[in-house]
Amino acid sequence: MSHYVPSRDLIARVAAGETAATARLITRAEKGLPEARDALAEIYKRAGRAHVVGITGVPGSGKSTLVAVLAGKLRTRGVKVAIVAIDPSSPYSGGAILGDRVRMTELATDPGVYIRSMATHGVVGGMARAALDVVDILDVAGFPIVILETVGVGQDEVDIARASHTTIVVSAPGLGDYIQAIKAGILEIADIHVVSKCDRSDANFTLRDLKASLMPSPASGPSPWIPPIIGTSAVKHEGFDELIEAIDRHRAVAFDPDAGNDRRRHIAGFRLLKTAENLLLDRFAASVDNRAAPLIALLARREADPYSLATELLEPTNAEDKSR
Amino acid sequence: MTQPIRILLAKVGLDGHDRGIKVVARALRDAGMDVIYTGLHRTPEEVVTAAVQEDVDILGVSLLSGVQMTVFPKILKLLANQGAGDMIVVAGGVMPDEDVAALKAMGVAEVMLQETPPQAIIDTLKRLVVERGPR
Numbered sequence: 001m002s003h004y005v006p007s008r009d010l011i012a013r014v015a016a017g018e019t020a021a022t023a024r025l026i027t028r029a030e031k032g033l034p035e036a037r038d039a040l041a042e043i044y045k046r047a048g049r050a051h052v053v054g055i056t057g058v059p060g061s062g063k064s065t066l067v068a069v070l071a072g073k074l075r076t077r078g079v080k081v082a083i084v085a086i087d088p089s090s091p092y093s094g095g096a097i098l099g100d101r102v103r104m105t106e107l108a109t110d111p112g113v114y115i116r117s118m119a120t121h122g123v124v125g126g127m128a129r130a131a132l133d134v135v136d137i138l139d140v141a142g143f144p145i146v147i148l149e150t151v152g153v154g155q156d157e158v159d160i161a162r163a164s165h166t167t168i169v170v171s172a173p174g175l176g177d178y179i180q181a182i183k184a185g186i187l188e189i190a191d192i193h194v195v196s197k198c199d200r201s202d203a204n205f206t207l208r209d210l211k212a213s214l215m216p217s218p219a220s221g222p223s224p225w226i227p228p229i230i231g232t233s234a235v236k237h238e239g240f241d242e243l244i245e246a247i248d249r250h251r252a253v254a255f256d257p258d259a260g261n262d263r264r265r266h267i268a269g270f271r272l273l274k275t276a277e278n279l280l281l282d283r284f285a286a287s288v289d290n291r292a293a294p295l296i297a298l299l300a301r302r303e304a305d306p307y308s309l310a311t312e313l314l315e316p317t318n319a320e321d322k323s324r
Numbered sequence: 325m326t327q328p329i330r331i332l333l334a335k336v337g338l339d340g341h342d343r344g345i346k347v348v349a350r351a352l353r354d355a356g357m358d359v360i361y362t363g364l365h366r367t368p369e370e371v372v373t374a375a376v377q378e379d380v381d382i383l384g385v386s387l388l389s390g391v392q393m394t395v396f397p398k399i400l401k402l403l404a405n406q407g408a409g410d411m412i413v414v415a416g417g418v419m420p421d422e423d424v425a426a427l428k429a430m431g432v433a434e435v436m437l438q439e440t441p442p443q444a445i446i447d448t449l450k451r452l453v454v455e456r457g458p459r
Contacts, residue, residue: 097359
Protein backbone atom coordinates (compact mmCIF):
# COMPACT_ATOMS: atom_id res chain seq x y z
CA MET A 1 0.00 0.00 0.00
CA SER A 2 2.66 2.51 0.93
CA HIS A 3 5.50 3.53 -1.31
CA TYR A 4 8.91 3.47 0.42
CA VAL A 5 11.02 6.49 -0.50
CA PRO A 6 14.77 5.79 -0.02
CA SER A 7 16.26 7.95 2.75
CA ARG A 8 18.90 9.35 0.38
CA ASP A 9 16.15 10.78 -1.79
CA LEU A 10 14.76 12.65 1.21
CA ILE A 11 17.91 14.74 1.78
CA ALA A 12 17.26 17.28 -0.96
CA ARG A 13 13.66 17.66 0.19
CA VAL A 14 14.81 18.15 3.80
CA ALA A 15 17.29 20.80 2.64
CA ALA A 16 14.45 22.51 0.77
CA GLY A 17 12.54 22.71 4.06
CA GLU A 18 9.78 20.27 3.16
CA THR A 19 8.01 19.32 6.40
CA ALA A 20 6.74 15.86 5.48
CA ALA A 21 10.17 14.76 4.22
CA THR A 22 11.91 16.18 7.29
CA ALA A 23 9.44 14.39 9.54
CA ARG A 24 9.93 11.10 7.69
CA LEU A 25 13.73 11.20 7.87
CA ILE A 26 13.44 11.91 11.61
CA THR A 27 11.23 8.83 11.96
CA ARG A 28 13.87 6.71 10.22
CA ALA A 29 16.62 8.13 12.44
CA GLU A 30 14.53 7.23 15.49
CA LYS A 31 14.03 3.73 14.18
CA GLY A 32 17.76 3.38 13.68
CA LEU A 33 17.19 1.90 10.22
CA PRO A 34 20.44 0.73 8.58
CA GLU A 35 18.97 2.00 5.31
CA ALA A 36 19.00 5.55 6.72
CA ARG A 37 22.62 5.51 7.92
CA ASP A 38 24.09 6.85 4.66
CA ALA A 39 21.61 9.68 4.55
CA LEU A 40 22.29 10.60 8.18
CA ALA A 41 26.02 10.63 7.47
CA GLU A 42 25.38 13.15 4.70
CA ILE A 43 23.12 15.16 7.01
CA TYR A 44 25.82 15.29 9.68
CA LYS A 45 28.31 16.73 7.21
CA ARG A 46 25.89 19.38 6.04
CA ALA A 47 24.77 20.37 9.57
CA GLY A 48 26.54 22.64 12.02
CA ARG A 49 24.90 25.99 11.51
CA ALA A 50 22.00 25.75 13.95
CA HIS A 51 22.28 27.01 17.50
CA VAL A 52 21.29 24.07 19.71
CA VAL A 53 19.71 25.25 22.93
CA GLY A 54 19.11 22.59 25.58
CA ILE A 55 16.44 23.15 28.20
CA THR A 56 16.36 20.98 31.29
CA GLY A 57 14.97 20.97 34.81
CA VAL A 58 12.99 18.89 37.26
CA PRO A 59 9.49 17.64 36.33
CA GLY A 60 6.94 20.40 36.70
CA SER A 61 9.51 23.20 36.62
CA GLY A 62 7.78 24.67 33.58
CA LYS A 63 10.07 23.64 30.74
CA SER A 64 7.38 23.09 28.11
CA THR A 65 5.60 26.31 28.99
CA LEU A 66 8.88 28.22 28.89
CA VAL A 67 9.74 26.69 25.51
CA ALA A 68 6.33 27.62 24.13
CA VAL A 69 6.59 31.27 25.16
CA LEU A 70 10.26 31.51 24.18
CA ALA A 71 9.52 30.10 20.73
CA GLY A 72 6.61 32.51 20.34
CA LYS A 73 8.87 35.47 21.19
CA LEU A 74 11.51 34.28 18.74
CA ARG A 75 8.82 34.05 16.06
CA THR A 76 7.82 37.69 16.59
CA ARG A 77 11.46 38.48 15.72
CA GLY A 78 11.10 36.45 12.54
CA VAL A 79 13.31 33.56 13.62
CA LYS A 80 12.27 30.04 12.59
CA VAL A 81 12.32 27.63 15.53
CA ALA A 82 12.44 23.85 15.80
CA ILE A 83 11.56 22.17 19.07
CA VAL A 84 12.43 18.62 20.06
CA ALA A 85 10.48 17.71 23.20
CA ILE A 86 11.40 14.51 25.01
CA ASP A 87 9.05 12.69 27.36
CA PRO A 88 9.58 9.47 29.33
CA SER A 89 8.59 6.01 28.13
CA SER A 90 6.87 3.61 30.47
CA PRO A 91 9.44 1.28 32.04
CA TYR A 92 6.84 -1.50 31.88
CA SER A 93 5.09 -1.36 28.53
CA GLY A 94 7.62 0.78 26.63
CA GLY A 95 4.78 3.06 25.59
CA ALA A 96 4.58 6.78 26.25
CA ILE A 97 2.17 9.67 26.40
CA LEU A 98 3.77 12.68 24.76
CA GLY A 99 1.91 15.72 25.98
CA ASP A 100 4.22 18.67 25.38
CA ARG A 101 2.12 19.88 22.48
CA VAL A 102 -0.75 20.58 24.84
CA ARG A 103 1.31 23.52 26.17
CA MET A 104 2.34 24.73 22.74
CA THR A 105 -1.03 25.28 21.07
CA GLU A 106 -0.29 28.88 20.06
CA LEU A 107 2.49 27.61 17.79
CA ALA A 108 0.31 24.89 16.31
CA THR A 109 -0.10 26.10 12.74
CA ASP A 110 2.83 28.50 12.39
CA PRO A 111 4.85 27.23 9.40
CA GLY A 112 7.98 28.75 10.98
CA VAL A 113 7.76 26.33 13.88
CA TYR A 114 8.46 22.61 13.81
CA ILE A 115 7.67 20.57 16.92
CA ARG A 116 8.67 16.95 17.35
CA SER A 117 7.84 14.81 20.38
CA MET A 118 10.19 11.96 21.26
CA ALA A 119 10.02 9.24 23.88
CA THR A 120 13.12 8.14 25.79
CA HIS A 121 12.55 4.43 25.06
CA GLY A 122 14.53 3.41 28.09
CA VAL A 123 17.51 5.71 27.64
CA VAL A 124 18.67 7.45 30.82
CA GLY A 125 20.33 10.85 30.87
CA GLY A 126 17.26 12.87 29.90
CA MET A 127 17.52 12.46 26.13
CA ALA A 128 16.27 10.04 23.53
CA ARG A 129 18.80 8.03 21.59
CA ALA A 130 18.31 9.65 18.19
CA ALA A 131 17.87 13.17 19.58
CA LEU A 132 21.16 14.41 18.15
CA ASP A 133 20.47 12.98 14.68
CA VAL A 134 17.12 14.73 14.84
CA VAL A 135 18.80 18.02 15.72
CA ASP A 136 21.08 17.68 12.68
CA ILE A 137 18.14 16.97 10.36
CA LEU A 138 16.36 20.11 11.62
CA ASP A 139 19.59 22.05 11.18
CA VAL A 140 19.78 21.01 7.52
CA ALA A 141 16.06 21.75 7.14
CA GLY A 142 16.92 25.38 7.74
CA PHE A 143 16.08 26.07 11.37
CA PRO A 144 18.68 28.50 12.78
CA ILE A 145 17.71 27.56 16.33
CA VAL A 146 16.82 24.10 17.62
CA ILE A 147 15.45 23.87 21.16
CA LEU A 148 16.01 20.50 22.78
CA GLU A 149 13.78 20.01 25.79
CA THR A 150 14.75 17.08 28.02
CA VAL A 151 12.47 14.95 30.12
CA GLY A 152 11.98 16.18 33.64
CA VAL A 153 15.31 15.24 35.16
CA GLY A 154 16.57 14.55 38.64
CA GLN A 155 19.87 15.76 39.92
CA ASP A 156 22.51 14.27 37.70
CA GLU A 157 21.13 13.69 34.22
CA VAL A 158 23.48 16.07 32.51
CA ASP A 159 23.82 14.66 28.98
CA ILE A 160 22.07 17.71 27.59
CA ALA A 161 25.08 19.91 28.42
CA ARG A 162 27.29 17.63 26.37
CA ALA A 163 25.01 17.90 23.37
CA SER A 164 23.93 21.55 23.17
CA HIS A 165 25.73 24.82 22.55
CA THR A 166 23.75 26.56 25.25
CA THR A 167 22.20 24.81 28.24
CA ILE A 168 19.37 26.43 30.14
CA VAL A 169 18.48 24.97 33.53
CA VAL A 170 14.98 25.83 34.73
CA SER A 171 14.31 26.05 38.45
CA ALA A 172 10.87 26.72 39.88
CA PRO A 173 9.94 28.25 43.21
CA GLY A 174 8.92 25.94 46.02
CA LEU A 175 10.91 22.89 44.96
CA GLY A 176 14.01 23.14 47.09
CA ASP A 177 16.05 25.29 49.39
CA TYR A 178 19.59 26.58 49.58
CA ILE A 179 21.00 23.11 50.26
CA GLN A 180 19.43 21.76 47.08
CA ALA A 181 21.00 24.66 45.21
CA ILE A 182 24.56 24.03 46.38
CA LYS A 183 24.52 20.32 45.63
CA ALA A 184 26.64 19.24 42.72
CA GLY A 185 24.98 18.11 39.50
CA ILE A 186 22.41 19.66 37.27
CA LEU A 187 22.82 23.26 38.43
CA GLU A 188 26.49 23.15 37.49
CA ILE A 189 25.80 22.52 33.82
CA ALA A 190 23.82 25.72 33.22
CA ASP A 191 25.02 28.37 30.81
CA ILE A 192 21.86 30.26 31.68
CA HIS A 193 19.70 29.81 34.77
CA VAL A 194 16.00 30.49 34.55
CA VAL A 195 13.73 30.76 37.56
CA SER A 196 10.26 30.17 36.17
CA LYS A 197 6.88 31.12 37.62
CA CYS A 198 8.21 34.46 38.89
CA ASP A 199 4.65 35.67 39.23
CA ARG A 200 4.63 33.61 42.45
CA SER A 201 5.53 35.44 45.62
CA ASP A 202 8.07 32.83 46.77
CA ALA A 203 10.10 33.14 43.55
CA ASN A 204 12.30 35.74 45.23
CA PHE A 205 13.63 33.09 47.62
CA THR A 206 14.55 30.81 44.73
CA LEU A 207 16.31 33.67 42.92
CA ARG A 208 18.14 34.61 46.10
CA ASP A 209 19.23 31.03 46.89
CA LEU A 210 20.47 30.49 43.35
CA LYS A 211 22.41 33.74 43.32
CA ALA A 212 24.03 32.91 46.65
CA SER A 213 25.01 29.40 45.62
CA LEU A 214 26.37 30.43 42.25
CA MET A 215 28.91 32.98 43.45
CA PRO A 216 32.03 32.38 41.38
CA SER A 217 34.07 29.69 43.05
CA PRO A 218 37.75 30.46 43.74
CA ALA A 219 38.63 27.13 42.16
CA SER A 220 36.93 27.90 38.84
CA GLY A 221 39.48 30.49 37.71
CA PRO A 222 38.79 33.19 35.13
CA SER A 223 35.93 32.25 32.86
CA PRO A 224 34.75 34.05 29.72
CA TRP A 225 31.15 33.32 30.64
CA ILE A 226 29.33 33.83 33.93
CA PRO A 227 25.90 32.14 33.83
CA PRO A 228 23.20 34.76 34.26
CA ILE A 229 20.15 34.10 36.42
CA ILE A 230 16.93 35.23 34.78
CA GLY A 231 13.48 35.26 36.31
CA THR A 232 10.61 34.59 33.91
CA SER A 233 6.84 34.49 34.09
CA ALA A 234 5.11 32.69 31.25
CA VAL A 235 1.75 33.97 32.50
CA LYS A 236 2.80 37.61 32.39
CA HIS A 237 5.27 37.14 29.50
CA GLU A 238 8.01 38.70 31.60
CA GLY A 239 11.75 38.09 31.44
CA PHE A 240 11.78 36.69 27.92
CA ASP A 241 13.52 39.62 26.22
CA GLU A 242 16.30 39.28 28.78
CA LEU A 243 16.41 35.51 28.19
CA ILE A 244 16.66 35.88 24.41
CA GLU A 245 19.39 38.48 24.87
CA ALA A 246 21.32 36.02 27.08
CA ILE A 247 20.85 33.21 24.55
CA ASP A 248 22.18 35.47 21.79
CA ARG A 249 25.17 36.50 23.87
CA HIS A 250 25.97 32.89 24.68
CA ARG A 251 25.60 31.92 21.04
CA ALA A 252 28.34 34.40 20.20
CA VAL A 253 30.62 32.69 22.74
CA ALA A 254 29.68 29.15 21.67
CA PHE A 255 30.23 29.87 17.97
CA ASP A 256 33.36 31.94 18.47
CA PRO A 257 36.18 30.27 16.50
CA ASP A 258 38.42 30.30 19.59
CA ALA A 259 36.27 30.53 22.69
CA GLY A 260 33.76 27.97 21.40
CA ASN A 261 36.35 25.49 20.21
CA ASP A 262 36.52 23.51 23.47
CA ARG A 263 32.77 23.24 23.60
CA ARG A 264 32.49 21.99 20.03
CA ARG A 265 35.19 19.40 20.67
CA HIS A 266 33.36 18.26 23.81
CA ILE A 267 30.13 17.95 21.87
CA ALA A 268 31.86 15.95 19.12
CA GLY A 269 33.58 13.74 21.70
CA PHE A 270 30.31 13.04 23.45
CA ARG A 271 28.66 12.25 20.12
CA LEU A 272 31.41 9.82 19.13
CA LEU A 273 31.50 7.95 22.44
CA LYS A 274 27.70 7.88 22.75
CA THR A 275 27.37 6.44 19.25
CA ALA A 276 30.01 3.81 19.97
CA GLU A 277 28.26 2.97 23.23
CA ASN A 278 24.97 2.48 21.39
CA LEU A 279 26.61 0.22 18.81
CA LEU A 280 28.16 -1.86 21.59
CA LEU A 281 24.84 -2.13 23.42
CA ASP A 282 23.13 -3.29 20.23
CA ARG A 283 25.77 -5.94 19.62
CA PHE A 284 25.63 -7.01 23.24
CA ALA A 285 21.83 -7.26 23.21
CA ALA A 286 21.96 -9.35 20.03
CA SER A 287 24.61 -11.68 21.42
CA VAL A 288 23.05 -12.31 24.86
CA ASP A 289 19.54 -12.78 23.54
CA ASN A 290 19.15 -16.44 24.50
CA ARG A 291 22.05 -17.00 26.81
CA ALA A 292 21.01 -14.74 29.68
CA ALA A 293 17.93 -16.66 30.87
CA PRO A 294 19.72 -19.71 32.39
CA LEU A 295 22.28 -17.45 34.06
CA ILE A 296 19.53 -15.30 35.53
CA ALA A 297 17.93 -18.43 36.98
CA LEU A 298 21.24 -19.41 38.61
CA LEU A 299 21.64 -15.91 40.00
CA ALA A 300 18.09 -15.77 41.37
CA ARG A 301 18.72 -19.07 43.24
CA ARG A 302 22.01 -17.60 44.53
CA GLU A 303 23.92 -20.53 43.09
CA ALA A 304 26.43 -18.19 41.48
CA ASP A 305 27.50 -14.58 41.93
CA PRO A 306 26.75 -11.67 39.58
CA TYR A 307 30.38 -10.91 38.68
CA SER A 308 31.22 -14.46 37.58
CA LEU A 309 28.03 -14.77 35.54
CA ALA A 310 28.43 -11.34 33.94
CA THR A 311 31.99 -12.24 32.96
CA GLU A 312 30.72 -15.48 31.45
CA LEU A 313 28.03 -13.55 29.56
CA LEU A 314 30.63 -11.21 28.11
CA GLU A 315 33.15 -13.81 27.03
CA PRO A 316 31.73 -14.86 23.65
CA THR A 317 31.24 -11.18 22.81
CA ASN A 318 34.93 -10.60 23.49
CA ALA A 319 35.81 -13.52 21.22
CA GLU A 320 33.62 -12.07 18.46
CA ASP A 321 35.36 -8.73 18.80
CA LYS A 322 38.76 -10.37 18.48
CA SER A 323 37.75 -12.25 15.37
CA ARG A 324 36.63 -9.02 13.72
CA MET B 325 15.67 -1.74 17.13
CA THR B 326 11.91 -1.90 16.76
CA GLN B 327 10.11 1.35 17.29
CA PRO B 328 6.66 1.55 18.89
CA ILE B 329 3.66 2.54 16.80
CA ARG B 330 3.27 6.34 16.90
CA ILE B 331 -0.27 7.65 17.12
CA LEU B 332 -1.65 11.15 17.51
CA LEU B 333 -4.97 11.38 19.33
CA ALA B 334 -6.98 14.53 18.87
CA LYS B 335 -10.25 16.14 19.82
CA VAL B 336 -11.53 18.51 17.17
CA GLY B 337 -13.99 21.36 17.51
CA LEU B 338 -16.20 22.39 20.39
CA ASP B 339 -16.59 18.91 21.84
CA GLY B 340 -15.30 19.18 25.41
CA HIS B 341 -15.50 15.55 26.45
CA ASP B 342 -12.05 14.05 26.81
CA ARG B 343 -12.57 11.27 29.36
CA GLY B 344 -12.89 8.66 26.63
CA ILE B 345 -9.86 9.72 24.59
CA LYS B 346 -7.73 9.80 27.73
CA VAL B 347 -8.77 6.24 28.59
CA VAL B 348 -7.85 5.19 25.04
CA ALA B 349 -4.52 7.06 25.28
CA ARG B 350 -3.68 5.21 28.47
CA ALA B 351 -4.66 1.83 27.00
CA LEU B 352 -2.49 2.43 23.92
CA ARG B 353 0.44 3.52 26.08
CA ASP B 354 0.05 0.33 28.10
CA ALA B 355 0.08 -1.59 24.82
CA GLY B 356 3.52 -0.10 24.16
CA MET B 357 2.60 2.69 21.74
CA ASP B 358 3.90 6.28 21.66
CA VAL B 359 0.80 8.41 22.06
CA ILE B 360 0.85 12.11 21.25
CA TYR B 361 -2.10 13.96 22.72
CA THR B 362 -2.84 17.48 21.59
CA GLY B 363 -5.60 18.52 23.99
CA LEU B 364 -9.14 19.78 23.50
CA HIS B 365 -10.70 22.15 20.96
CA ARG B 366 -8.22 21.75 18.12
CA THR B 367 -8.94 22.76 14.54
CA PRO B 368 -8.45 20.32 11.64
CA GLU B 369 -5.49 22.50 10.50
CA GLU B 370 -3.80 22.21 13.91
CA VAL B 371 -4.32 18.47 14.10
CA VAL B 372 -3.02 17.81 10.60
CA THR B 373 0.02 20.08 11.05
CA ALA B 374 0.88 18.23 14.27
CA ALA B 375 0.37 14.80 12.70
CA VAL B 376 2.61 15.67 9.74
CA GLN B 377 5.37 17.15 11.92
CA GLU B 378 5.23 14.15 14.23
CA ASP B 379 5.07 11.76 11.26
CA VAL B 380 2.71 9.48 13.15
CA ASP B 381 1.66 6.11 11.80
CA ILE B 382 -1.93 6.81 12.74
CA LEU B 383 -4.03 9.92 13.29
CA GLY B 384 -6.98 9.16 15.58
CA VAL B 385 -9.74 11.72 15.94
CA SER B 386 -12.45 11.39 18.54
CA LEU B 387 -15.76 13.12 18.01
CA LEU B 388 -18.82 13.11 20.22
CA SER B 389 -20.39 16.23 18.76
CA GLY B 390 -21.81 15.03 15.44
CA VAL B 391 -19.60 17.06 13.11
CA GLN B 392 -17.77 14.05 11.61
CA MET B 393 -19.05 14.64 8.07
CA THR B 394 -17.51 18.13 8.15
CA VAL B 395 -14.28 17.37 9.99
CA PHE B 396 -13.01 14.20 8.31
CA PRO B 397 -13.22 15.35 4.67
CA LYS B 398 -11.29 18.44 5.71
CA ILE B 399 -8.62 16.40 7.55
CA LEU B 400 -8.14 14.00 4.62
CA LYS B 401 -7.80 16.89 2.17
CA LEU B 402 -5.31 18.76 4.37
CA LEU B 403 -3.20 15.61 4.79
CA ALA B 404 -3.04 15.10 1.04
CA ASN B 405 -2.10 18.77 0.54
CA GLN B 406 0.75 18.48 3.03
CA GLY B 407 2.24 15.40 1.38
CA ALA B 408 0.94 12.94 3.96
CA GLY B 409 -1.90 11.33 2.06
CA ASP B 410 -0.63 7.90 3.11
CA MET B 411 -1.25 8.51 6.82
CA ILE B 412 -3.72 6.12 8.42
CA VAL B 413 -6.74 8.03 9.75
CA VAL B 414 -9.14 6.44 12.22
CA ALA B 415 -12.28 7.81 13.83
CA GLY B 416 -13.72 7.20 17.26
CA GLY B 417 -16.79 8.30 19.13
CA VAL B 418 -20.52 8.28 18.72
CA MET B 419 -21.97 8.52 15.22
CA PRO B 420 -24.74 7.05 13.06
CA ASP B 421 -24.17 3.91 10.95
CA GLU B 422 -24.69 5.70 7.62
CA ASP B 423 -21.91 8.14 8.54
CA VAL B 424 -19.59 5.23 9.35
CA ALA B 425 -20.08 3.84 5.85
CA ALA B 426 -19.58 7.27 4.29
CA LEU B 427 -16.40 7.94 6.27
CA LYS B 428 -14.90 4.62 5.23
CA ALA B 429 -15.79 5.34 1.61
CA MET B 430 -13.92 8.66 1.71
CA GLY B 431 -10.74 7.10 3.12
CA VAL B 432 -11.04 6.83 6.89
CA ALA B 433 -9.39 3.47 7.59
CA GLU B 434 -11.55 2.44 10.51
CA VAL B 435 -14.33 3.82 12.66
CA MET B 436 -14.47 2.60 16.26
CA LEU B 437 -17.67 3.48 18.04
CA GLN B 438 -18.55 3.66 21.72
CA GLU B 439 -18.30 0.37 23.62
CA THR B 440 -15.39 -0.85 21.48
CA PRO B 441 -13.20 -2.72 24.00
CA PRO B 442 -9.67 -1.27 24.36
CA GLN B 443 -8.09 -4.54 23.21
CA ALA B 444 -10.13 -4.42 20.00
CA ILE B 445 -8.85 -0.87 19.36
CA ILE B 446 -5.25 -2.00 19.95
CA ASP B 447 -5.63 -5.02 17.65
CA THR B 448 -7.19 -2.90 14.91
CA LEU B 449 -4.45 -0.27 15.03
CA LYS B 450 -1.69 -2.90 14.94
CA ARG B 451 -3.36 -4.60 11.99
CA LEU B 452 -3.64 -1.31 10.06
CA VAL B 453 0.06 -0.57 10.52
CA VAL B 454 1.06 -4.08 9.40
CA GLU B 455 -1.19 -3.80 6.34
CA ARG B 456 0.35 -0.44 5.42
CA GLY B 457 3.85 -1.91 5.34
CA PRO B 458 7.21 -0.18 5.91
CA ARG B 459 7.53 3.54 5.24
